[in-house]
Amino acid sequence: MSTTTTGRHPLSTPDVDPEIGYRPGPLGRLGLLVTRHARTTTIVWLLVIAGLGAFAPRVEHALSGAGWQADGSESVAVRELAQEHFGGNASSAIQVVVKSTDGPVTEGSGKQVLAEVTRTLEADPRIADVVAPQPGATLSEDGSTAVVLAGAGADPNEMVRVADDLKGPLQDLSTSGVQVNPTGASLLWSDFNAANLDAMMTSEMFSWPVTLAILVLAFGALVAAGLPLVLTLAGLVASAGSLVLINQLVPVSIWAMNFAMMFSLALGIDYALFMVVRYRAARMGDHSTRRTSIAETMDTAGKAVLLSGATVLVSLSAVMLVPSPSFRSMAGGIMLSVVFVLAATLTLLPLVLFKLDHRINRLALRWVHSGEHRSPRFAAWGERLWKRPVAFGLGSLVVLVALAAPILGLKTAMPSIKVLPEDASARVGYDLVQESFGEGAPGTLQVVVGKADAQRAARVLSEDPGIAGAMPATPAADGSDHALIQAVPTVDPSDPALADTVDRLRADLPGSALVGGAAVENLDLKTQLDESTPLVIGVVLALGFLLLLVALQAPLIALLGTLASLLSTAAAFGVARLVFQDGWGSGFLGFEHQGFLDAWAPVFFFAMIFAIAMDYTVFLLASAKEHFEHSGDPKEAMVGALAHSGRVIFAAGAVMVAVFFTFALSGPLPPKEMGIILGIAVLLDAFLVRLVLLPVLLRLTGRAAWYVPRWLRRVLPDIRFSHG
Structure with a gap:
């Protein structure tokens, strides 16, 4: 693949920016635009943060708490x-x-x-x-x-x-x-x-200082390390205020903010880390001017960030296919926060970098080489992988497949009462009802039936082996043609046998009868999730591949990158089965395992994990493509990508793992599932897939990795990562 340079001298080319000596791309021009209109950019962001931030403190009280239903x-x-x-x-x-x-x-x-x-x-x-x-x-x-x-x-x-x-x-x-x-x-x-709110607040108290410590080690300077946190915080404040306003029109689940807080913190740091490292390399390593450095950073790292963000948004948008208000609002909340974090990264961060310039290296550690962009250690690691690709590739593949194997026995169900602390009012009351009225009393079924069919419905309920007892039919108070029969099942609401009872009743009851109740709503939602999961996974994979194809202009490596992301995702769920279904480490992690994984985890976490996995894929392969465009050498593409992006991926992965694992330290079971599953996924994806398996695939495929047929080249937009 050719580079973006032409045979003419840059200064003789029309539309060349006289300040930087070449024609920048769209994102490069955006970076220059915000620096030239610094006051306007600053005022706009201050208005956004102040205006939306005024609503942010109300987010925990304004957002809704229910919506877990199958519409x-x-x-x-x-x-x-x-x-x-x-x-x-x-x-x-x-x-x-x-x-x-x-x-x-x-x-x-x-x-x-x-x-x-x-x-x-x-x-x-x-x-x-x-x-x-x-x-x-x-x-x-x-x-x-x-x-x-x-x-x-x-x-x-x-x-x-x-x-x-x-x-x-x-x-x-x-x-x-x-x-x-x-x-x-x-x-x-x-x-x-x-x-959950208490757990989130506790986790935030742990995650921010841990994150800052990792960033200080990664950047070697306190000011540079603080930039990602400040930018992410700006995006989160804006998104929190937006969710409060949106909630006035459409109910938004409180989980939307909880997930957005964790997910956007991790992603925002990733994006800012990638941008700051690239700017420092251009400014301190290559000794480019401030404006040239901004343009180069935006045309390379900025483009990778934008494509990564698009991949995240596309992956999460697939969750909208699940017809449940809670799922749609959670996905929408995270997507909104990602949009704000992206906007801050691509407009506010370039301005901050331009204004601070060398001051981003203040309070630096002594051993830091502020302009060093190419890491000798990761370059040496790339050389080692190039020499022994089969050994390293098979080793990583064996580990991933072994961890993914338990997924074959994965069971899912809706959360039981065990997700609550033992002293929670709802759980104490639940236990008292069960103790006083029977095992199935907390999951009493409600059957609404036409008055003419009430007696027949009562007879079916009395004869069903899954029903311990039923109350007499109650006619509607408003005189409508409805009657309500409440029936107590013989089993606990979380017992899988309840689903068999409900299916049997729906088949045997009169045609006018409808079976419901809180426990049945959970069962119907699980059924809906089971039906939606294959569709969501298929859409996420297809759209993820298409985005990589558009970004990289190379069908083979786009396909391999997508499959590698799928492998790390499967491995994360394999570990989840061992921890949450089989109870491995439950005592250490402080939770009471239910014998299954919560039913919403596969569809929702798959989208989140895949989005993160593709995030790292874009960072690594965008760097590889940039080197291949410059050199045309597959080895330089692979080794150069690791040398220039390996340290960023390593640091970003460490931050994400720290953020996710801190959310697993406290609180009820679902946040633990979220923190551990996402943490394991990032651990495997960043350190095993992106830094071992994917580079090995680049080595084994060579030039074929970057081959694009002529007909496809004509169809795809021309996207390049090199500059100048």
């Missing part, structure tokens, strides 16, 4: 019908469990507490009907435990906020002999969101 499913239809026609007795209703140790709960102090609970619930306008404990249904046989049902008078997201507001006052009604614990799906999400 269009039977269970969602049941919840909507129950809320509309049965006084809010839906899956999002709040159940207040009152347990007395001083005799019957309906007498003495227990009776007083029940009355206070009822008054507290009725005082909230978002609560619909409040149903007192019913003998044989919500009053235990021994009379010690009662459940007060607070109907959902608002949508599920708002009911989580109701749970946030009421759980404290309700628990405060407890006395020495009477215990009050609200529970139910809304409380579960309220307690989980609170535990």
Whole structure:
């Protein structure tokens, strides 16, 4: 492949920028534009950060806590019908469990507490009907435990906020002999969101200083190391404020911000690291002028960053194919934060670099060679791989395949009550309901049926071996042609046997019957995820390959890069099976393993892991392509890529691993899954795939790696990474 230079002298070429001596590309021109209009760029960013940042502190309270449902499913239809026609007795209703140790709960102090609970619930306008404990249904046989049902008078997201507001006052009604614990799906999400927020804050306290320490070692200068953190923080503040505003139009899951915080911190540091290293090399190593250095940095590293960001956005956009509000808002939240981080990296960072210039090396360590861009150690590593590609390639392949092998036995299910701390109100109430009313009581099924079919439906429920008992049909309070039957299954809501019971009931019940309830909503969401996962994976792989093809103009290495990313992703999930399904290291990591991986992990984490993997792929192969465009030598492409980008990939990988693993140190199980799976994925991808396997593939394929047929060359846009 030829370089971008022509046979003419640069200064004689039209459109040559007189300040830098050659015609910069679009990103190079953008870099020069922001430096020439420094005041405007600064004002725009200050307005963005200040304007959106004003809303950022409200993000944890403004965003919604629910949305984990399969839109269009039977269970969602049941919840909507129950809320509309049965006084809010839906899956999002709040159940207040009152347990007395001083005799019957309906007498003495227990009776007083029940009355206070009822008054507290009725005082909230978002609560619909409040149903007192019913003998044989919500009053235990021994009379010690009662459940007060607070109907959902608002949508599920708002009911989580109701749970946030009421759980404290309700628990405060407890006395020495009477215990009050609200529970139910809304409380579960309220307690989980609170535990998750605490975990995120704790992890942030660990991750920022660890990240700064790694960056100081990577850059050798405190000022340069601080730039990625400042830029990432600017992007995160802007995205947090944006999510608050978007939430006014469309409900956004609180998880969108939690994931965005972690993911964008890691990516933003990657991008800034790549840019700062390239600028320092141009400015201090090649002794280019400030403007020339900015143009060169943007035309090379900036282009790689932009293509990497596009790959991340494309990978995450595939999650939008899952018809679940929580998944779509989480993917959208992360994508929004990536857009802001990209914008900051490609507009604000060049200006900061231009203004600080040599001052980015202030507070430098003594051993630092600030202009050194080509790493002798990674160049030597590249030479070693070039000489013995088969040995290193087979070694890395064996490790990856061995780690990926356990994925064949991977099981998934929706999170159980074990994701909550043992002292969480929802879990305490759950355990009391199970203890007093039966194993399956926390997962009571709701069957909405036409009045004419109510008796037949009741008969089917009574005869089903998976049902422990069913309450009499309740006609709709508004006189509509609906009846509600509540049935208690024989097994815990997280037991796989419940899915068989639901499938059997849906086949045997009358045609007008719909089966729902909180546990069934989880089952329907899992079914939807199982159906969507192959589609999402296929779309991510196809789009990832197409983006690499466009970026690299080389079909073979684009395909190999995509397959290598898939291999590291499979290895990460193989490790996840051993840790979270089989419980390896659960004691050390401080969690109670469920015997399965949460069902949302494969589809969502696959997109995130693949996005990160392709991020490193673009960095390495963009550098390789730049060297090949200059030299036409496959060896120089491979060795030069490692020499110039290996240290950046190593440092960026170390930062990402540190960030992700700190999120696995505290809090409930799902953040641990996220931190460990993503941390393992980055560890394998950055250090084994990008620094061993992919360079070996470049060595073995030689010139064929960069071959592009003429017909394809005519179709693809002309994208090059060399400059000058």
